[in-house]
Amino acid sequence: MSKVKEKFRDRALPIRTRVNDLLSRMTLEEKVAQLRQDLYGWKCYQRDGDEVALTPYLTDYLAKTPGIGCLYGVFRADPWSQVTDETGIPSALSRDTAFRIQKQVMAANRFGIPALFVEEAPHGHQALGSVSYPINIGKGNSYDPALMEQMATQIRHEMAAKGVHIALVSTMDLARDPRWGRTEECLSEDGVIAAKYTEAIVKGFQGDLIYAGEDFLDQPVATHTTAQMGVVLKHVIGQGDTLGGHNSGSSIIGRRELLDIYGPLLHAARNAVGVMAAYNDIDGVPCHGNPWLLTDLLRKQNGFQGLIMADGSALDRLATNYTQPGLAARQALTAGVEESLWDELYPHLVEYVTAGLVPEALVDQAAFKILAIKFLLGVFDDPFKTPAAFDETHAQSVNLELAEESITMVKNTGILPLKTAAKIAVIGPSADNRYDLLGDYTAPQTAGQHSTIYQAIKAQYPASDVRYAKGCAIRDHEHQPQLLNEAVALAQASDVVILTLGGSSTRNFGMRFGKNGAVSSKGINMDSGENVDLASLALGGEQPALLEALAKTGKPMITIMVEGRPHELEQVLAKSAAVLLAWYPGQRGGDALAALISGQVAPSGHLNISYPRSAGQLPVYHNQRRNPAPDYYDEAKSPLLTLGTGLSYGETPVVERIQLDQTTVSKVTLQDGAKLQAMALVHNPNDTAATAVLLVATNGLTNNVVPRASHVVDFKRVTLAAHEQRQVTFTLEATAFQQTDFNYQPRLFEGPVTVSVNGQSAVFTIQ
Template identity: 50%
Template sequence: MAPYQNDTLPIRVRVQDLLARMTTQEKISQVNQHLYGWQSYTRHGSEFTLTDQFKAHVAWGGGLGALYGLFRADPWSGRTLENGIPAAQSATVSNMVQQYVITHSRLGIPALIVEEAPHGHQALGAVSYPTNLGKSNSFDPALIAQCAQLQAAELAAKGVHLALVSTLDLLKDPRWGRSEETFGESPTLTAAYTQAVIRGFQGDLISDDCFLDHPADANRHIGVVIKHLIGQGDALGGHNAGTVPLGEREVREVYGPLVASIRHAVGVMAAYNDIDGVPCHANRQLLTRWLRTANHFQGLVMADGTALDRLTDLTGSVAAAAQQALTAGVDLSLWDDVYTHIDQALAADPTLMTALDTAVARVLAVKFLLGLFDQPLVSPSEAAKLPKIITASHQANAKLAVESMTLVKNNGVLPLARNQKVAVIGPHTASIYDWLGDYTAPQAPDQFTSLTDAVRPYASQVCTALGSQLRVGVPDQDYRWLDEAEDCASESDAVILTLGGSSARAFDMHFLTNGALAAPQGNTDTGENVDLADLSLSADQLSLLRVIKNTGKPLIVVMVQGRPYDIRPVLAIADAVLLAWYPGQAGPQAVADILFGQTTPTGRLAISYPRSSGQLPVYYYQRHAAKNADYLDESGAPLLPFGAGLDYTTWIVHSLSLTHDLIEQRTAITVTAANTGQYDSSLPLLLFGRFRGTTVLPREKQLLATRRVTIPAGQKQTVTFTVPDTALTYYDAHMRSVLPDQVTFSVGDQTQTIITRYFHVKEN
């Protein structure tokens, strides 16, 4: 037995032994993830066979580093319920692939099976969770960790090793089509969710201790590749993959908590964008110094899809692009034709072998860590767990869907009385896909409870109508729909109307080589590469809104959306407005449960909700300049502030007090939350800090911590936040991390200020 095959040896030893045995071509193969995984197989009935394309690629490299998207099913891949891999056969197919790779690798090196799982595995029969922009409204990292843990179990039972999960992008400009993939605008909250996702998927697989120094444990593990590093939501104009001209202080203050949050992840994906001109994929300062040296990241850095090809626009040659990316710290490619040609770069500069060895070692280390060498195949017993995992996931998903929705208006109409005649109207009533967001697999009909069906048990009678398409100018808009909707509303006691957008992809659409939409059509107005200049709802939707309003019936609008549209016309005339975002397959049921008071609405906004494109940006942590805050024609303030949201019960937050511990160097902030209403419910408490007395412009405020408390009606709870002094620093003019002279802490409308010189509370 060679040392690398000895599972009692530290991973570092096994990696070094294996690396020393490899040819250059075998090494190049390990850092490549070139294939579209769904092209690896053909299906005939329930029979699967490997394609020649797949076999040729394995032969090219003498093995296979990683395989992306074996299970991916969606319009881009062309994989459907009919020709894709059913959940129940996933382990069989992944085992077949793995067996082939191992037996066609001279040294028996297995391949990483890599899958998209931004809000559920993008594969047939998988659970579709709310998109991040909805999840973020929960302020419930614990539940998000639980859902991640269930996703990890689901992926493990299928033979997947790495889950690609978006968490790092911030919503700075909602014109961006990928807004739905963000946890909102807050670095603090996003960092908390990112850590929850990593903890959920990986457990304590990687800790501060260096994993290379230990043998792999006996278990198979799932690793998560967090994306994207970094700053993608700051693209100029909200253009997807646009340029990011941010300064170092801004990047370090805003994105520092996010870089820190991925310390224990198995992997991270570099972002398409540049930062102040330097592409992230060629940014050694970012990928090596900040990520590894300063932040002690131990995992691998994956390229984004075809991002290395884009580097050739700069470098003028494939060899130079390979050289730049390898040197910067990109360890594993994605679909590009650059890392497939590392041999050219090596020919030009043989010293590049050191950088290649480093990258290969990181890929191999992850394979050892996740158990690929020691347990390369999914056992039948593990595969058999899948149905139970899916069942448990649906339960967790139902809870998360409820928590992901935020009520922003209620004039008393909610919760709705039961056993009324209810109209369920709107462009989202027809298709599940308009509820799911981007990166979504085809759904079997029985996976979906429509909003109409979800409302039915609560109502004496339900009618339903489409009313409108989502976007103006859709060719098959039919104005008879408006009449049908009006009739339906008129005959009912209350109307539930969905408005918003859709990230649905259709099988007749065209896609770029990285899977982004090339030419969006029909109703699709969100998702990757579908950026919008104007946040207004379409004229057709606004017509529908007015027509329904004119029936005089109580009107509840449910916004199904992947970005904040301009909801001012909706707030002006609806009796209640629920922001449901893209809530996943459990979304319609969650909407019904909230509207009929089966549960309370507990979500809170994770963005500063804008009024219009004209007032962007409005995120809460802009620097506190003595600026002209308002426009002549528009307020400069967001329509709704970060943290806004209504509940059926009433809350009072009181008795905020502070104490500072000079030994432990931290502040304890205590506050009492009282549920003074009639409903048991949960309340996200948000602790903000305002810094004053600084040598650079302080920010308006920053989020320091959040806590979701569940309190029965009529009861109260005292909560203590502990904030280390290190969380109260900013970067001064010399980029030193220093304390401001004053910090004002606030929860709700309660505030208290400390003077940091002696950490005493300031008397007002």
């Protein structure tokens, strides 16, 4: 029998027992407080030099509210928060600031319940002095889940050292419509590819914190885990599939399509500490009020154990669909949304319960989950635990490697690698701009924090005369002729041109933002990121004119696309000797590009999306259903570049043949867990090592629904020594050979099934 008077303080007891005991002692007001994430964390302090003081914004709130569920963005620094290098919290002061705030929170409620500190980390912690990695659409080109896991581990170490408990990380959106401004946050257009990355990211952040098939509530708080952080995955689900590519719009996804395309992603989220619901509706049902999605599919079918968080002010949007706000609150809680974010709905739950609009049992259910996560992460028992030290040097090494693997070469006439050149012109709107390399959700950067492309090229070629000209702005049409003329003159006086084109997610401090942080006043040269959608994928401003003018000089041109989404590329390919898709490659992006261009490193990125010719032919994602329709009258229906495209120096390693370990498999054995092995023999014909990305696809018929044109089921990145032949084995389960049927159930293929790897295929039969 425990000697501890209150069970919830007994570390030897299972989490379930401790939470139930604590919950039984709490008032309705105290429970509702755990469901609230009202505060903007950066308003909780005021900094004067090295002195940080807590503000009345925090203390007045705690005087009126008996606790805090989660506290968002204490360390956020960006134009929305208006936090700068001078006013924000530097890394050296972060942990002390977090602990001081936590002490205030704990002192303000009867049970000393701490808050969970929640921070944005879509490509690194959005805070002063933090490491900023390549954006998702870029690092998804790496096909390297192991390196993605290392990145997540480094972000975890950095954030934990500051006192953060939960990282908000984008992994659940798919790049199905590149007009959408948040395409940069997507890991792929394909749910299976994004799912493998998601599992790696969860593992990197959380280690062994949650096991599939084992209920963490039935265990005591783990003392052995190396992870002191949880990850909340954004967003569930379908935001990249909205009509017209409009942010937060409607997604007309059939239930069958959702299960097939997004099912692997939902399964990949099963071990995450949390997920964030998406703004969009699916076929008219808002995700924040969808019990089939959040409870039946995510929790019951996929075994998700974590908490479900609302997106910023999304519950207020939900309320606009109801005659009474209390009805919206009841629907959100019924769906499974436990933690709010800056809304006016959950703060009124006490009155909704009192009025009979919301059953108190729904509040109890949500508060239980939030408290359980506080126990799971060790925050309740040891809120001031000293984390492992953060090694920024190692993190930046991982960052550089990931940037190198993220960049994809799609054309090379032989100009690359560029070993030497007497005079090099570096031209373009992003060539000497640090922020254009980083993407949305970026903190202010210091001058010495990382190199621009121009600076990195200059350092890479110390014996060359390397000069820079802007050429034009991203989108501004005014006052551009002089910039263009200067660029042409520089090109004419040079031996080779390195040109940057594309877009930018750079925000500035003069912009206006909504309550949820989305930009509401567009910057003229900012054409990507949250709430910045495009109708056309054509290059903006005078960039086409710059490309044309430089091409007319006759100087060989290496073009780097710096972008958060695909832009029209046909003219770029036609007029360039080489083309690199750099995306927004992060703080080490300039260094990575310089290493690739010089040949110090060979390109190894491969497209994680189907690259369109124009917006008019969308969608072009590879896994559409078979369609015999001809090309458009005025354009091909196929993408310009297919999923998996990527060049390197030398010949691409080839799959010479594929063999299967079985020729016939019964449905029964597959359904009972039998697996099929596919062995691909890969050959590197080069005199140097080379990297290949192997994509496995299956094709078959269900005698039920229309099959897909392409069905990727697995992938591997392999590096082969010079002239090496290697057999690479893939183990495929039943999920690789099925689609969702008439009745929304998984249905196995019947008869002949084709398994292909990079163009080579083999056939077996399911009977």
